[in-house]
Amino acid sequence: MFARTIAPLGIFILLLSFSAVQTVQGQGWDVSSPDKKIKVSIVTKGNRLSYSVSYANTPALESSPLGIVRDDQQFSENLKFITESTAAIDETYTLSVGRKLQCRNQANEVTLTFQNENQESVQLIFRAYNDGMAYRYHFPKTDNNPHKIIREESGFAIARDAKAWIQPYDMNVRKKPCYEAFYENGIAVGSPSPNPAGWAFSALFNTKGLWVLLTEAGLDETYPGTHMEDKAGNGIYTIRFPEKEEVTSDAAPEPVSTLPWTTPWRAAVIGPSLATIQETSLVTNLNPPSVINDVSWIKPGRSSWSWWSAGVTTRDFEVQKQYIDFTADMKWDYVLIDAGWPEMKNGKMEDLVKYADSKEVGIVLWYHSGMGREKDTLSYANLMAFPEARKKEFEKIAGWGVKGVKVDFFDGDKQPVIKRYYDIMRDAAANKVMVNFHGSTLPRGWERTYPHLVSMESVKGAEGAGRQEFCDRAPVHNTILPFTRNVVGPMDYTPVTFTNKREAKRQTTFAHELALSVVFESGVFHFADNMMSYQALPEGPKNFLRQVPVAWDETRYVTGIPGKYAVVARRKGDSWYIAGINGQDAEQEITFDLPFLKKKLTLTQITDGPEAGTFATTTMKTKGKNIRIKLIAKGGFVLYAPEDTVNTKQNAASK
Numbered sequence: 071m072f073a074r075t076i077a078p079l080g081i082f083i084l085l086l087s088f089s090a091v092q093t094v095q096g097q098g099w100d101v102s103s104p105d106k107k108i109k110v111s112i113v114t115k116g117n118r119l120s121y122s123v124s125y126a127n128t129p130a131l132e133s134s135p136l137g138i139v140r141d142d143q144q145f146s147e148n149l150k151f152i153t154e155s156t157a158a159i160d161e162t163y164t165l166s167v168g169r170k171l172q173c174r175n176q177a178n179e180v181t182l183t184f185q186n187e188n189q190e191s192v193q194l195i196f197r198a199y200n201d202g203m204a205y206r207y208h209f210p211k212t213d214n215n216p217h218k219i220i221r222e223e224s225g226f227a228i229a230r231d232a233k234a235w236i237q238p239y240d241m242n243v244r245k246k247p248c249y250e251a252f253y254e255n256g257i258a259v260g261s262p263s264p265n266p267a268g269w270a271f272s273a274l275f276n277t278k279g280l281w282v283l284l285t286e287a288g289l290d291e292t293y294p295g296t297h298m299e300d301k302a303g304n305g306i307y308t309i310r311f312p313e314k315e316e317v318t319s320d321a322a323p324e325p326v327s328t329l330p331w332t333t334p335w336r337a338a339v340i341g342p343s344l345a346t347i348q349e350t351s352l353v354t355n356l357n358p359p360s361v362i363n364d365v366s367w368i369k370p371g372r373s374s375w376s377w378w379s380a381g382v383t384t385r386d387f388e389v390q391k392q393y394i395d396f397t398a399d400m401k402w403d404y405v406l407i408d409a410g411w412p413e414m415k416n417g418k419m420e421d422l423v424k425y426a427d428s429k430e431v432g433i434v435l436w437y438h439s440g441m442g443r444e445k446d447t448l449s450y451a452n453l454m455a456f457p458e459a460r461k462k463e464f465e466k467i468a469g470w471g472v473k474g475v476k477v478d479f480f481d482g483d484k485q486p487v488i489k490r491y492y493d494i495m496r497d498a499a500a501n502k503v504m505v506n507f508h509g510s511t512l513p514r515g516w517e518r519t520y521p522h523l524v525s526m527e528s529v530k531g532a533e534g535a536g537r538q539e540f541c542d543r544a545p546v547h548n549t550i551l552p553f554t555r556n557v558v559g560p561m562d563y564t565p566v567t568f569t570n571k572r573e574a575k576r577q578t579t580f581a582h583e584l585a586l587s588v589v590f591e592s593g594v595f596h597f598a599d600n601m602m603s604y605q606a607l608p609e610g611p612k613n614f615l616r617q618v619p620v621a622w623d624e625t626r627y628v629t630g631i632p633g634k635y636a637v638v639a640r641r642k643g644d645s646w647y648i649a650g651i652n653g654q655d656a657e658q659e660i661t662f663d664l665p666f667l668k669k670k671l672t673l674t675q676i677t678d679g680p681e682a683g684t685f686a687t688t689t690m691k692t693k694g695k696n697i698r699i700k701l702i703a704k705g706g707f708v709l710y711a712p713e714d715t716v717n718t719k720q721n722a723a724s725k
Contacts, residue, residue, distance in 0.1 A: 099154060101180040103198040108340060110196050110203050112136075112182065117147045119184075121196070122227075123203055123340065129229065130280050130340045134306065136194065137223030138207050138333070145192040145207070146223050149184035152191070156180050159197070163359060166368045166521035167560050167593030169348075169625035169640065175355040176200065183210075202352045204287065204337040213329040220324055222296070224336050225308040226284050232259040232277035232305075235550055235632050239297045241267040241313055246481060247297075248509045249528035252543055253550045255633040263300040268310050270297045271512055272558045274347065274550075274632065283339040283347050285558050287356035289514040291492050292327040293334055295483030309336070316482035317441055325485055334514065344553055345627035348638065353558050357515035367502045368522045369473070370593040370621035371403025373434065378532065378564060378571070379600035384436075385410045387417030391425060396601040398429040401616045406476060406596060408436040412449075423470045432473035434506070434594070437463075439494070441487050442479030442509060454494060464501040474504035474524070474594070483511050495520040506562060506594055513559025517593070524593030529555050531563035532598050536571040545578050545704040548586065549653035550632045556591055563590050564598040566615070568607075568683075578651075580685060581678040582706035584611055587618045588649035589638055589706075595620050610676055610687035614708060618647060629662045635701065637662060648673075648709040652701035660701065664694035667711065675699075677707045 098113040108130075112121045115133070123131040137146025157179040165171045177197040185191050193208040205224075209217075228234070233256045240251040249270055254261070259277075263269050272285040284307065286296055298307040311323040335356045339347055362368075374397045376383040376390070383389040384407050393405050405426060411419060423433045440455025453463045454477060467475070477494055480487055491507065498505045499522055508527040517523045529551065534540035555561055565586040570576050576583075587595065597604065597615070604615065619642035628648065630636035635658050637650035646667065652658045670693050677699070679686045690697075690709065699707050 099180060099182060101156075101178050101196050101198045103200045104176055104178060105200045107200065108198050108203060110198050112194065112196065119149060119194070121205070123338065125280055125340050125342065128278050128280060130277065130282055131338060132227040132229060132305070134227040135223050135225045135308070138192065138219060139221050139223070141218040141220050143186060143188060143190045145184070145186055145190075148187055149192070150186075152183040152185055154180060154182055163518065165354060165518060166365055167370050167517055167524050167621050168354070169591045169622050170351060171621060171623055173351040173354060175351070177355070199352060199355070201341055201346050201350045202337060202339040204335040204352070204356055206288070206335045207333045209329050209331045211329045216326050216328060217331065218322075218324050218326045219333075221311075222309040222333075225306045226336070226338065227304075227306045228259045228275050228282070229277045230259055230305045232275050233257065234259050234261070235274040235554055237270045237273070237554070238263045238265040239267040239270045241265055241315070247313075247316065247483060248481065249512050249555075250530045250534075252530055252547055253554055255546060255550065259305050260303050262303075266300050267313050268297050268300040269307065272554050273298070273307070274554050279342060281341055281344055281347050283554070283557055285337050285339075285353060286512070287335040287337045287353045287515045288358075289334040289488060291485070291489045292331060293325045294323060294485045294488060295511045295514070296334070297483075312483040316484055318482070318484060318486055321484045321486045323484060339557070343627070344630060347553055347557055348627040349625055350557065353513070353515040354518040357518040359519065360521050361519055362499055362521055365521050368504060368524070369403065369432075370524055371432070371595075372400075372618070372620060373397075373404035373406050373594055373596045374400070374402060374601060375406040375408065375564065375596045375598055376600065377406070377408035378567070378598035379569070379603075381408065382410070384408045385414050387414055387422055390422055393601055394422075394426045394429055394431050396605070397431045400604065402431075402597070404432045404434050404473065404594065406434045406436070408476070409478075411435060420470045423472055427471055433471070434474040434476060434504075435467060435472055436476045436478060439477050439480045439490060439509075441490050442481035454490075457493065460493065460497050461500075464497050464503055468501035468503055472503065474506065476506045476508055478508040480507065480510050487511075491516070495523060498522060504594070508562065512555075515559065517559060525560040525562040527562045529561050529563050532565050532567055535567060535576065536574050538574045541574045541577050544576075545582065545651075546633055546653040548578070548582070548589070548651055549630065549634060549636045552589055552630070552636045552638060553632045560592045561590055562592050562594070562596060564596040565590060566597050567599040568603045569599055577704055579678045579702065579705040580611075580683055581676060581708070582651050582704055584614065584676060584685075585649035585651050585706035585708050587615065588640055588647045588708060589636060589651055591620075591622065591625070591640075593621055608685055608687070610674070611685050614674075614676060614710065619645075626666060628664070629660060634658070635660060639664060639666070641666075646711045649707065650699065650701065651706040652704060655703050657703055658701045659698060661696060661698050664692075664697065667692075667694035669693055671711055673709045673711050675707060675709050678702050678705045
């Protein structure tokens with residue numbers, strides 16, 4: 071699965087100085103990206119450490135604080151520099167899901183060792199990539215006694231004249247936190263969060279002609295998920311641990327571990343174009359290699375799902391058989407059977423799995439994580455809560471032939487909750503069962519280490535379409551997500567809905583919804599509407615949904631502005647799919663090039679028809695240059711090309 075430069079870690083390490091790392095004796099240290107465009111500078115300022123980042127000599131992150139404090143030692147001031155080591159990292163790896171399956175992890179790294187006044191050591195590890203940077207702390211001492219980190223003084227300093235697309239940490243919801251708030255759309259840097267719990271990752275900024283996306287990566291069981299403080303009046307967004315009231319209520323928000331101990335990465339994707347943001351692999355680069363050698367059983371795919379339109383149908387054997395037949399007709403891969411399936415009437419689940427298998431359709435089952443506050447029944451919670459019960463359940467459903475699980479209601483970011491994610495991923499992998507997390511934390515790149523993790527929710531998605539506020543804000547919201555939430559990992563938004571849910575009236579057009587099957591990326595793509603809605607589609611859109619892939623080989627940013635419109639191109643094999651959405655109340659004409667296509671092609675184009683709720687399907691002959699498409703208000707389009715239309719030599723040369 072991995073093409074390695076050398077064994078055992080696939081990382082070529084040079085324990086000596088080299089041209090990408092320059093040391094300024096006594097007061098500062100620099101590490102630059104392989105292409106030398108990004109430079110990270112770490113300096114002593116007074117008695118404290120700070121860092122800054124530039125791209126082509128333009129400031130991306132201004133002077134930003136560093137420091138970490140344990141309950142027994144402080145490592146935030148009066149640190150004495152001890153030693154420096156450098157490394158060149160260059161490896162390739164393959165993902166099972168994502169916007170690009172073949173990835174290259176190339177960076178320059180510097181490790182700086184410091185001691186505090188008690189001669190206790192801490193290491194700061196910085197990496198500079200061509201598309202960003204990251205850093206973390208490491209305590210190298212061996213000590214089997216537990217230690218607590220009481221605060222991080224890490225921060226990201228953004229210029230005060232920048233704009234932010236940033237999401238409040240959603241502690242004001244029933245299931246909290248679950249990263250299901252709307253993004254603020256281009257607000258001033260330093261604006262206080264509308265929620266006193268702070269701001270969530272991932273956060274996008276436009277500063278001095280650069281785009282910067284902040285996030286966390288490489289989170290493991292020794293740490294909680296973190297977010298950012300609610301106030302950044304000086305433009306400095308600092309790290310904040312989970313809120314005390316999050317589940318589990320008896321666990322502290324602060325991390326506890328023995329030594330040695332390494333924190334998660336604090337990461338920033340940086341570039342002059344949104345292409346850098348949308349095409350990055352930085353988050354998975356910052357995670358360990360896969361622990362699964364045989365990944366042949368991991369099969370991303372498209373799924374039907376009856377819960378969104380009629381939740382009670384998950385308990386009806388005959389209705390689910392109809393969904394299986396429908397899924398087979400659509401040439402999709404899975405049927406998700408949501409909450410309530412153990413009380414199924416008119417048949418048994420194991421028989422339904424056999425029926426689905428006869429139709430070459432896989433079954434995915436819903437479970438409660440056992441962590442959240444909304445425990446439907448004790449049995450539901452216990453199935454994933456306790457090790458022996460969880461292992462037995464995975465063995466049972468794997469024996470039936472179930473292909474995956476959707477595990478829901480985690481409702482927190484504290485360290486025991488993060489451990490529950492890992493326990494579930496390990497036990498699922500042992501039984502060759504794929505995993506999708508809902509009511510979940512933000513992706514941190516786990517899909518590299520555990521490639522059977524095919525998606526995570528952590529988004530305000532179509533489950534909210536029964537509320538008018540969601541419907542009214544969805545067009546703009548959808549244009550922000552490709553440049554924020556979906557950058558950091560697969561996103562189970564459950565889109566492409568054409569009917570209204572309850573009394574709320576959808577504002578996105580039919581072509582807008584259709585385009586979301588390409589604009590959004592998820593390793594399992596749940597088409598949430600009822601099967602009758604899809605069956606009633608004209609042949610053009612229906613055939614498009616029959617063939618649109620997941621787990622893309624390549625993704626290209628085409629054009630877009632978060633909050634206004636977004637156009638993305640994705641490749642699977644030799645087929646390209648291009649889609650765009652308009653989030654605005656007014657018509658938008660967009661012009662773009664597709665330089666990755668061959669000479670002259672005939673593309674199928676689907677846009678909104680002349681009347682609401684209709685489509686227009688046409689063909690377009692193009693060389694991939696100066697393509698013009700007029701999008702109606704809140705509308706969308708898809709373009710797709712037949713096989714053998716990709717200039718593979720050009721693509722290879724551009725990587």
